[in-house]
Amino acid sequence: QVQLVESGGGFVKPGGSLRLSCAASGFNFDEEYMSWIRLAPGKGPEWISYISGSGYTEVYADSVKGRFTISRDNAKNSVYLQMHSLRVEDTAVYFCARDIRLFHFWGQGTQVTVSS
Amino acid sequence: EIVLTQSPATLSVSPGERVTLSCRASQSLSTLLAWYQQKPGQAPRLLIYDASTRATGVPARFSGSGSGTEFTLTISSLQSDDFAIYYCQQVYNWPPGNFGQGTKLEIK
Numbered sequence: 488q489v490q491l492v493e494s495g496g497g498f499v500k501p502g503g504s505l506r507l508s509c510a511a512s513g514f515n516f517d518e519e520y521m522s523w524i525r526l527a528p529g530k531g532p533e534w535i536s537y538i539s540g541s542g543y544t545e546v547y548a549d550s551v552k553g554r555f556t557i558s559r560d561n562a563k564n565s566v567y568l569q570m571h572s573l574r575v576e577d578t579a580v581y582f583c584a585r586d587i588r589l590f591h592f593w594g595q596g597t598q599v600t601v602s603s
Numbered sequence: 604e605i606v607l608t609q610s611p612a613t614l615s616v617s618p619g620e621r622v623t624l625s626c627r628a629s630q631s632l633s634t635l636l637a638w639y640q641q642k643p644g645q646a647p648r649l650l651i652y653d654a655s656t657r658a659t660g661v662p663a664r665f666s667g668s669g670s671g672t673e674f675t676l677t678i679s680s681l682q683s684d685d686f687a688i689y690y691c692q693q694v695y696n697w698p699p700g701n702f703g704q705g706t707k708l709e710i711k
Contacts (some may be wrong), residue, residue: 522629526647530704531607531690531701531702531703531705532639532647532690532692532702533699533701533702533706534699534700534701534702537698542658544700545622548698548699549699561628582646586702587698588694588697589637589649589652589694590639590647591649591658591659593646593647593648595645595646595656596646596647
């Protein structure tokens with residue numbers, strides 16, 4: 488079955504950086520688009536980025552454009568989210584999800600807390 | 604940007620009751636709307652897409668309806684497992700395909 492496992496979250500000060508990882512299994516990873524979505528306290532989910540199966544296409548939400556970078560390593564069945572210039576408002580649980588637009592499969596999430 | 608407004612924000616209901624949740628869009632979505640259920644400590648779960656199609660494994664007590672700007676999610680007879688937060692998501696304008704702020708179902 489499809490499994491997605493995130494890691495790399497933690498506590499960081501404003502302006503800091505973190506790199507999230509998502510290990511995938513149970514499907515042909517290199518054929519699927521992958522997304523990152525975050526859920527902040529008291530808010531609805533927010534899609535923030537996706538990457539094509541080949542890795543050639545990356546798209547970002549305006550809220551993270553220029554600060555976050557999505558990438559993937561198909562040999563390792565993994566997708567990554569490099570986050571720079573983190574802000575307090577980036578505090579959220581970050582999920583990787585298979586596909587774009589409609590999200591049938593999600594990981595369990597990893598907490599990112601940005602605070603001074 | 605398309606704005607989704609969910610109502611009510613919180614709903615207190617008893618098991619066995621029928622409930623209807625609302626999602627209103629700021630512009631027409633045709634039927635390009637989905638519903639998700641989220642429980643504490645878990646990822647959201649896709650329940651309904653294309654306004655009325657149940658995702659794989661979703662019980663028949665969940666149904667979606669609507670088109671244009673007005674959508675509803677109905678749970679015909681609430682089970683204890685259904686107390687959660689429900690989000691609608693528009694996929695008409697993608698990206699970003701934004702979500703609503705959610706409706707929390709509480710036990711009365």
